Amino acid sequence: MATAPQIQSVIDYRHLVQDGRLHGSLYTSPQIFADEMEQIFHRGWSFVAHDSEIPNTGDFVVRRVGTQSLIAVRSKDGEVHVFYNRCPHRGATLCQTSSGHRSRIACPYHAWTFALDGRLIGLPDEAAYPADFSKADAGLTPVARMDSYGGFIFVNLIPNELTLREHLGHATELIDALLGLSPTGRIQLSAGWMKHKMRSNWKMIVENQVDGYHAPMVHGSLIAANRTFATVRDRKPTSPTRVRDFGMGHSDIDHASDYRAAGDRLFRWTGGIDPERLPGYVKAMNDAYGPEDARRRLIEGPPHSMLFPNLSLAEMNIMVIEPVSPQHSIQYTIPVFLEGADDLNARTLRRCEGAMGPAGMLIADDAEIGELTQMGVANLEPEWIILSRGMGKEEVLANGVKLAGLMDETSQRGFWTHYREVMAASQEVSQ
Amino acid sequence: MTTATLERSTLSDTAVEQFLYLEARLQDEHRYDEWEALWASEDTLYWVPRRQDADPAREVSYIYDNRARLASRIRQLNTGVRHSQAPKSSLRRLISNIEISRNGDDVEVQSNFILIESRRANLTTWAGRTTHMLAPAENGFRIKRKTVVLVNCAEAIDNLAFLV
Ligand code: FES
Ligand SMILES: [Fe+2]
Numbered sequence: 359m360a361t362a363p364q365i366q367s368v369i370d371y372r373h374l375v376q377d378g379r380l381h382g383s384l385y386t387s388p389q390i391f392a393d394e395m396e397q398i399f400h401r402g403w404s405f406v407a408h409d410s411e412i413p414n415t416g417d418f419v420v421r422r423v424g425t426q427s428l429i430a431v432r433s434k435d436g437e438v439h440v441f442y443n444r445c446p447h448r449g450a451t452l453c454q455t456s457s458g459h460r461s462r463i464a465c466p467y468h469a470w471t472f473a474l475d476g477r478l479i480g481l482p483d484e485a486a487y488p489a490d491f492s493k494a495d496a497g498l499t500p501v502a503r504m505d506s507y508g509g510f511i512f513v514n515l516i517p518n519e520l521t522l523r524e525h526l527g528h529a530t531e532l533i534d535a536l537l538g539l540s541p542t543g544r545i546q547l548s549a550g551w552m553k554h555k556m557r558s559n560w561k562m563i564v565e566n567q568v569d570g571y572h573a574p575m576v577h578g579s580l581i582a583a584n585r586t587f588a589t590v591r592d593r594k595p596t597s598p599t600r601v602r603d604f605g606m607g608h609s610d611i612d613h614a615s616d617y618r619a620a621g622d623r624l625f626r627w628t629g630g631i632d633p634e635r636l637p638g639y640v641k642a643m644n645d646a647y648g649p650e651d652a653r654r655r656l657i658e659g660p661p662h663s664m665l666f667p668n669l670s671l672a673e674m675n676i677m678v679i680e681p682v683s684p685q686h687s688i689q690y691t692i693p694v695f696l697e698g699a700d701d702l703n704a705r706t707l708r709r710c711e712g713a714m715g716p717a718g719m720l721i722a723d724d725a726e727i728g729e730l731t732q733m734g735v736a737n738l739e740p741e742w743i744i745l746s747r748g749m750g751k752e753e754v755l756a757n758g759v760k761l762a763g764l765m766d767e768t769s770q771r772g773f774w775t776h777y778r779e780v781m782a783a784s785q786e787v788s789q
Numbered sequence: 790m791t792t793a794t795l796e797r798s799t800l801s802d803t804a805v806e807q808f809l810y811l812e813a814r815l816q817d818e819h820r821y822d823e824w825e826a827l828w829a830s831e832d833t834l835y836w837v838p839r840r841q842d843a844d845p846a847r848e849v850s851y852i853y854d855n856r857a858r859l860a861s862r863i864r865q866l867n868t869g870v871r872h873s874q875a876p877k878s879s880l881r882r883l884i885s886n887i888e889i890s891r892n893g894d895d896v897e898v899q900s901n902f903i904l905i906e907s908r909r910a911n912l913t914t915w916a917g918r919t920t921h922m923l924a925p926a927e928n929g930f931r932i933k934r935k936t937v938v939l940v941n942c943a944e945a946i947d948n949l950a951f952l953v
Contacts, residue, residue, distance in 0.1 A: 549848050576872060579866075579872070582870075693849055704846070707849060711850055717837065719861070725873065726873040
């Protein structure tokens with residue numbers, strides 16, 4: 359029987375992603391979405407969990423990376439392992455809850471039982487298997503590569519040529535800046551994740567995380583309703599805040615440049631808490647870093663950044679973007695607790711709730727605009743999205759980092775430039 | 790129980806139920822100021838936890854509004870350009886399984902709700918269990934504390950920018 363001719367529909371990413379414009383199908387095409395899961399999320403480094411989420415032996419979290427469900431678990435020797443959430447016997451899902459604690463991992467189907475390091479340690483009626491059956495070969499399957507930086511654990515399911523450090527590049531400075539707000543250099547992600555259904559493509563969420571252009575419009579209602587929010591930073595086009603393209607798809611909105619320009623006030627990044635109300639934290643920072651450096655850190659605050667492809671250090675929150683389909687994503691949000699800063703942490707928690715998540719006075723409106731944009735780009739015309747604001751006017755530093763004004767689309771172009779390289783390069787190899 | 794006390798408790802139970810229905814209607818119809826006026830003037834808490842039995846001092850909640858933040862939330866909705874509620878969702882909720890207990894003057898009310906949200910082409914079902922702490926006041930009650938535990942609070946949820 360003759361088979362239908364194979365459709366050769368290789369997508370030309372170098373055409374769809376141009377320097378100042380993008381093709382609308384990038385947000386809607388199921389084939390592009392499938393390519394992205396493979397090329398970006400499976401063949402590249404993605405954030406999976408933070409060390410502090412699983413502090414004790416037997417603690418685990420279940421996370422989705424690309425299309426894959428993964429278990430990150432801490433074993434007896436204190437090591438973190440990341441396994442596919444699939445029983446090696448006949449494929450059942452091993453962990454159903456998004457987090458928990460187990461002394462061993464037992465499959466609900468036929469009770470094959472695994473140690474926390476993945477070894478198969480027990481199965482009912484083992485003698486019934488043939489002589490060549492080897493328990494040693496039937497343990498949990500770890501991901502191909504796992505590495506961490508500052509407690510942030512990343513995985514790479516289909517190994518590419520980059521180390522995690524090469525992938526992170528200049529973005530390690532952003533992680534360092536966040537960790538450096540703790541007197542011990544450590545953070546704790548222990549407050550639980552809010553999970554927010556977004557009716558938009560994952561890349562729209564990426565773009566919006568580092569968009570300095572939309573706040574006066576999308577967040578105008580909050581600016582009008584909340585004086586603290588309205589006054590804490592300069593949102594005008596003339597703001598000293600820069601957006602930065604770090605290369606490798608990482609970018610940020612560098613609010614520190616605004617806080618520095620505003621001068622002497624510590625803690626603008628907390629909404630302007632009086633330092634006298636945080637004596638324990640301020641003292642711990644002075645002791646840890648010396649008064650001058652502590653002062654700098656407390657003026658500059660945390661990064662507001664997007665690390666390719668799914669991790670956002672969103673000031674005192676961590677946000678993770680989970681693609682679900684071309685039109686749907688889940689956004690995860692957790693407040694950042696700084697070790698050694700209990701007095702600040704209590705406030706960080708309440709601040710996160712006010713702004714972030716499905717009921718947050720900030721993010722619910724971003725979600726709404728994302729949905730409207732997703733609906734908009736489903737229309738075939740105009741074909742192209744315009745992404746050229748500030749193009750060609752960037753300042754390029756000696757290390758290649760690009761700087762531009764708060765409202766310039768330099769940060770999004772940084773993402774897309776890398777996206778194009780990853781998507782086109784892997785395709786060129788496979789052809 | 791004498792006839793007189795039975796009548797009094799029946800009457801006030803009815804008053805409690807009527808108060809819940811009034812609150813539900815004000816929320817459904819986005820009558821923000823009238824809803825805010827149902828709250829006591831201070832020391833209030835409007836809490837939507839992220840899981841049953843959460844510790845709000847250590848865990849993040851969807852909503853954990855003291856009186857000032859509640860006022861801010863209402864001010865934002867009243868701007869008319871809170872995009873996640875502009876246009877407003879069309880809402881109707883049913884309240885049932887009401888259980889009332891009294892502690893001195895205060896009334897604790899537990900109830901279940903099912904809420905249908907229509908927004909553009911999406912019809913979303915919300916459900917949960919609400920606990921109200923009510924204090925008697927002129928013309929009825931004032932809300933001192935309201936906790937809403939959504940049945941799907943541990944899963945990913947849609948925008949929750951309307952009043953739940
Ligand atoms: S599928 Fe897991 S034990 Fe059979
Ligand atoms: Fe925003």
